[in-house]
Amino acid sequence: MLISTKFPNALLLASSILIISIGLNVGAIVPTYIYHICTNSTTYTPNSVYQINLRNLLSSLSSNASSESHNTSAGESSSSPVYGSFLCRGDVNTTACHDYVTFAVEDVVKRCPVQKETMIWYEECQLRYSNRLFFGTVYESPRNYYLNPTTISTDIDRFNLLVGAIQLAATEAARGRQGDKKFATKEFDVDGLNSLYSLVQCTPDLNASSCGRCLTDAIKGLHRCCSGKLGGRVMFPSCNVRKDQNIIGSDSNDLTNDVESLQFNFKSIETATSNFSDDNMLGKGGFGDVYKGVLLDGREIAVKRLSKSSGQGAAEFKNEVVLVAKLQHKNLVRLLGFCLEGDEKILVYEYVHNKSLDYFLFDPKKQSQLNWSIRCNIIEGIARGVLYLHEDSRLKVIHRDLKASNILLDRNMSPKVSDFGMARMFGQEQTQGNTIRIVGTYGYMAPEYAMEGLYSIKSDVYSFGILLLEILSGRKNSSSHIGDRTAGLVAYAWQLWNEKKVLDLMDPYLKDSCTPHEFMRYIQIALLCVQEDANLRPSMSSVVSTLKSEVPSLSQPERPAFISSGLHSDHELNPTDSLSVNIEMTVTEFLPR
Numbered sequence: 001m002l003i004s005t006k007f008p009n010a011l012l013l014a015s016s017i018l019i020i021s022i023g024l025n026v027g028a029i030v031p032t033y034i035y036h037i038c039t040n041s042t043t044y045t046p047n048s049v050y051q052i053n054l055r056n057l058l059s060s061l062s063s064n065a066s067s068e069s070h071n072t073s074a075g076e077s078s079s080s081p082v083y084g085s086f087l088c089r090g091d092v093n094t095t096a097c098h099d100y101v102t103f104a105v106e107d108v109v110k111r112c113p114v115q116k117e118t119m120i121w122y123e124e125c126q127l128r129y130s131n132r133l134f135f136g137t138v139y140e141s142p143r144n145y146y147l148n149p150t151t152i153s154t155d156i157d158r159f160n161l162l163v164g165a166i167q168l169a170a171t172e173a174a175r176g177r178q179g180d181k182k183f184a185t186k187e188f189d190v191d192g193l194n195s196l197y198s199l200v201q202c203t204p205d206l207n208a209s210s211c212g213r214c215l216t217d218a219i220k221g222l223h224r225c226c227s228g229k230l231g232g233r234v235m236f237p238s239c240n241v242r243k244d245q246n247i248i249g250s251d252s253n254d255l256t257n258d259v260e261s262l263q264f265n266f267k268s269i270e271t272a273t274s275n276f277s278d279d280n281m282l283g284k285g286g287f288g289d290v291y292k293g294v295l296l297d298g299r300e301i302a303v304k305r306l307s308k309s310s311g312q313g314a315a316e317f318k319n320e321v322v323l324v325a326k327l328q329h330k331n332l333v334r335l336l337g338f339c340l341e342g343d344e345k346i347l348v349y350e351y352v353h354n355k356s357l358d359y360f361l362f363d364p365k366k367q368s369q370l371n372w373s374i375r376c377n378i379i380e381g382i383a384r385g386v387l388y389l390h391e392d393s394r395l396k397v398i399h400r401d402l403k404a405s406n407i408l409l410d411r412n413m414s415p416k417v418s419d420f421g422m423a424r425m426f427g428q429e430q431t432q433g434n435t436i437r438i439v440g441t442y443g444y445m446a447p448e449y450a451m452e453g454l455y456s457i458k459s460d461v462y463s464f465g466i467l468l469l470e471i472l473s474g475r476k477n478s479s480s481h482i483g484d485r486t487a488g489l490v491a492y493a494w495q496l497w498n499e500k501k502v503l504d505l506m507d508p509y510l511k512d513s514c515t516p517h518e519f520m521r522y523i524q525i526a527l528l529c530v531q532e533d534a535n536l537r538p539s540m541s542s543v544v545s546t547l548k549s550e551v552p553s554l555s556q557p558e559r560p561a562f563i564s565s566g567l568h569s570d571h572e573l574n575p576t577d578s579l580s581v582n583i584e585m586t587v588t589e590f591l592p593r
Contacts, residue, residue, distance in 0.1 A: 031100040032123035034235070037142045038112035042131060050080035050116060050131065057084045057129060058105040065101035066094050068181060069204050071135050082116075084129035087203050090183025092124050096254060100125045121235050124254075128237055135205045138214045139237040145225040146233045166198045166222070166241065170215035173200045174208045182211050202239040214239035262325055262337035264348055269293065269339050273303055282355075283405075292351060300351035301336060308343050317345055327393050331385030333408055333418040349418070353411050356418075357471075358404035367474050372513035374413050375471050379522070380547050381415040382407055386464060387540040389417075390457045398455060402463035403444045404470055443477045443488065447561040448534055458534040462561065464543070465529025469493055472522055474507030490530050490560045497527060497557070521550065527557035 044050040053075030061084055064070040071085040086104065088097035104120060104127045112118040116131040119142055128134070165186045172184040182202040200218075202211035218234040218241040226232025226243070233242035272293030273280050282290040288306040295301060321338045328334060339346035357378065360366040370378075382402075389397040401419060408416045446462035449455045466477055469489050477489040496502050502523050503516055510519070525546055531537050536558060538546070546554070 031103055031125055033107075034121040034123060034146065035144050036108070036111050036118065036120035037144075038115040039117035039142075040115060042116040043114045044080075044116055045114075048080065049075065049078055050082060053078065053080055053082045054109075054129065057082050058109070060084075061086050061127070062102050062105045065098040068092070068094070068097060071205055073133075080131065081133075082129055082131055083133050083135065084127070085135070085203065085205070086125060086127045087201070088125040089123075089199075090181045090201055091185075092254060097125065101127065119237055121240075126235075126237075126240075134237075136207075136210075137238075138206060138210045140214065140217055142237070143221070144235045145221065146235070166200065166219055166243065167216075169198050169200045170212065170219060170241070173202060173215065174212035176208070182206065197244050199242045199244075200239070203237075206238060211239065215241060262321060264337050264339045264346070266339050266341040266344055266346075268295065269303055269346055269348070271296070272301060276303075276305065293348075302333075302349040302351045304347040304349065306345040306347065308345075321347070327389070327397065329385055329388040329392075331381045331414070331416055332388065333416045352408035352416055352418075354409035354413060356405045357407040357409060357415065360409070361404055361470060361474060362476055367507065368509050370413075370471075370509070372510050372518075375510070376547075378407070378409070378413070378415045379468060379471055380544070382417060382467065383464065383540060383544045383547060385415070385417040386460055387544050390460070390540050396457075398457060399460050399463070400449075400455060401441055401444070402460055402467060403441050404467060407467070446534065447532070456534065457539065458537045461529050461537045461540060461543070462534070464540070465526045465537075466490065468522065468526035468529065469505075472507065472510075472519065472526065473505045474509065493523065493527065494560050497523065521554065522547075524554050524557060527560060528555065530560045531558050532561040533558065 057072060057074040060072045061070060069087045073081060073083045075081045086101045108118055108120045108127055119128045169184040169186040173182045176182055182204050184200055186198045200215050202214055218236055218239055221234040222232055222241050231244040272295050273291040276291055280291045282292055288304050291303045293301045293303045325335045333352060334350040336348045336350060360370055406419045408418050444463045444466050446459040449459045475489055493505055496505050502520050506519055529537055
């Protein structure tokens with residue numbers, strides 16, 4: 001629903017749609033039209049000096065559309081000067097911005113054929129020109145309000161927090177946190193389950209004070225027009241404010257460009273992998289096989305050919321890839337793109353040269369290559385990668401399948417967490433969920449997840465604790481023995497902790513490079529991570545800070561979590577077991593926003 005000081009009539013709207021549909025070059029990207037205003041108080045005559053100056057100005061705007069914004073003028077020495085500007089949304093890339101503005105300069109004169117003052121808004125950009133100099137001055141008129149009439153239920157305190165979140169974004173934008181863009185986005189929780197997203201932006205010609213004042217007034221307007229509504233926006237010539245139930249920005253509205261830049265054709269993947277040759281196979285898993293490949297430009301890649309029974313739709317798959325490709329950290333394996341042709345679904349990752357952690361950690365001939373310094377670097381890198389997924393990325397990601405075989409090692413033996421792309425993604429304020437589809441690897445799963453389907457960031461902390469015990473001991477979680485009874489590594493470590501014999505757990509290859517004090521501290525961190533009560537487990541940010549700098553006194557760990565369903569940690573599950581686990585498989589399920 002659009003609320004404005006004046007509305008386009010049906011004839012103008014119909015003709016606008018026709019112009020849009022026939023006036024584009026093949027391959028051009030069309031901005032999404034919102035509204036325009038032509039001020040009738042001043043007009044120009046055909047072939048006048050003003051029209052000539054306007055043509056020159058629009059040409060200048062179009063030619064400078066490789067940047068996010070531009071102010072220019074034409075004919076200032078004449079009696080009919082014209083001033084103009086365009087502004088692309090802060091997350092729109094320069095290529096798309098060029099297409100949008102090129103379209104807008106043609107579209108605007110068709111909508112406002114003789115008016116000297118014009119303002120037009122699109123989803124992705126805005127364009128303005130006038131016979132009056134307007135640079136550096138706040139203009140809040142003409143103004144438009146656009147709302148989604150769907151009502152959301154939220155108490156007054158939570159709504160105040162919502163407004164506060166938008167105001168925080170406004171403060172960041174005014175200070176120019178993103179360079180010269182004066183643009184910011186924020187996410188805020190609505191009801192514990194759903195999130196709303198905000199976007200604020202000023203024209204870059206405003207100083208911090210003017211931008212802040214404009215955005216504050218726009219936020220007040222948003223409160224008047226759209227309080228309690230699911231979405232809404234206020235558009236001034238100098239700034240705009242928006243809230244929406246969907247992710248605002250390139251993750252949703254620029255999706256087409258992102259998909260195209262990430263898509264590989266199947267023939268190129270076939271060629272790179274020598275037609276998925278067994279000689280190029282790096283590994284097998286329940287969700288697909290992985291092959292090494294070399295592209296024609298020489299880049300080495302790892303190709304995961306997903307099983308055809310994954311059940312994921314093409315649109316969902318594309319959306320997921322675009323989101324995952326934006327998760328970039330030095331301790332995460334980078335997703336380069338995808339291939340989607342016929343029933344083929346393929347993920348293309350960067351190639352990591354030294355295989356996976358388990359290849360070294362559990363091989364008696366290779367364990368010696370992992371001295372204490374290297375293992376500490378691996379432990380800290382894993383922790384930082386998981387911390388990024390939990391707290392520092394735009395989406396909160398719960399991995400749900402942390403294990404040694406999902407930790408890849410580069411040429412410098414630095415770790416990269418892999419297979420996070422098929423994990424569970426949250427809004428930033430959500431911390432846990434529940435599912436009947438238990439996925440992951442038995443032995444690494446937290447008991448509340450394996451038994452009840454309840455998962456959270458603390459589920460990953462538990463898995464990290466298991467990994468930490470494996471790295472310190474050089475033993476698999478399923479290969480420890482106490483007497484003649486098979487027991488998990490957690491149980492064995494807990495027994496040695498209580499008997500004050502923790503050093504018995506140390507990998508013999510570490511005895512010359514690790515001090516007893518350091519080893520015991522790392523074991524204590526691991527045992528804190530695998531405590532039965534998930535609320536007692538530390539966050540990954542706490543783990544990272546504890547690993548990096550020695551804390552004077554760590555808390556004493558309480559009883560670890562033992563999965564006591566009558567199954568041992570090396571038990572092979574079968575279809576008749578009451579616990580449903582997809583071994584070696586990970587699945588993505590996006591929660592409602």
